[in-house]
Amino acid sequence: MSDETSEEKPKPVALSRDARRVLGVLVEKAKTTPDNYPLTMSGLISGSNQKSNRSPQLQLNEDDVLQALDELKRVGAAREVQGSGRATKYRHAAYEWFDVDSPGASVMTELLLRGPQTLGEIRTRASRMYPLEDLKVVQGVVDSLIEKDLVEPLTPPGRGQTFAHKLYPPEERQYLEARLEKQAAAAESSTASAPAKASLDAVDALIARLETVNERIDALEKRIEELES
Template structure:
């Protein structure tokens, strides 16, 4: 069963509005949504599978070294918030599934974008589209922008740099302290070189049809490698559980 099969599993009256959560909790939630979409046969996830997903080297920024205690605390935080549910898996192994559709009040395209922002942090529109395509196909940047605008309207995403090429977007689940650090980082970058933020991002944001095609080919190869890594990680998680 995939995450797409039960977008309204809970009573709408019990839905809890999304709120800021800690960095490890965001990583755990991102992993649960990602694995539901990319490796549905291995979903829901065991604790071992969640830890493996949090610490994997691909599609993650920053890299983390989450241990069992970190993961359990994050899961407790997410359960209390209403973003994750605990279920009994086969062989009496406790497993976990996300409730992101209800918690965020979004659909599959929105969840793909939120997942990438949770797993990789702030990104440009081009980066979001290229990376989120592995979970939901976005036909072009216009479609991606429309979905990002929808998430902004819901208070889930915000632009952290000025409009224009290389504009960067972030989710709104950072804690207050993290938001201050993020704002200071962006301000420092802009002060040191007003063009640096855009220049650094333009290398991945498609500026033409030719560039977009080249990026898509590169992403396709990366997706193949990622799929192989995720398959190996799933086998490891199954073995550990």
């Protein structure tokens, strides 16, 4: 047996909402505005809060982004580098962390920045970072990401099938499932019976409750960090 030991490569893990947004921004800007990459703190804040190509809309401040960067650096998904002068800049390590090529990184980035999408939506949006010729190509990329346990289908096969990344923490994954159930119920609401409408109301109540719980968790985590600092 060899005495040599090799350093184990960090594996993707669930990330907080803010960390997913910051990682998505780092990969996106590296591809779309390479002259401004690596990113400064100002660039990261602006990219995280921009109105286009983002869902949900966020309003992150410097403390939020710093906490997200600490999380990403801790798991090996981002790095701090020295820029020109005294400026501190940040770069992603997504290719190594995800173990993907450029098409895979582009698809993962869109899922991080916009949430669950269909193959058509992925193709339209990810093509701004890497050309995806048709839906067959997109399906191949998505299939490879599914094999790596990075992506999963959220709805049954067929037209409009929706895919999502697998970096959601458990509480957010539960919210995602409830939201999809609501959307499916809403699509049939025009002909829904009274029991079906009652079911839709129950889903709304569950989503509202999960949103409240997530807000309380976020507030508690920030309060703990303030007390520990």
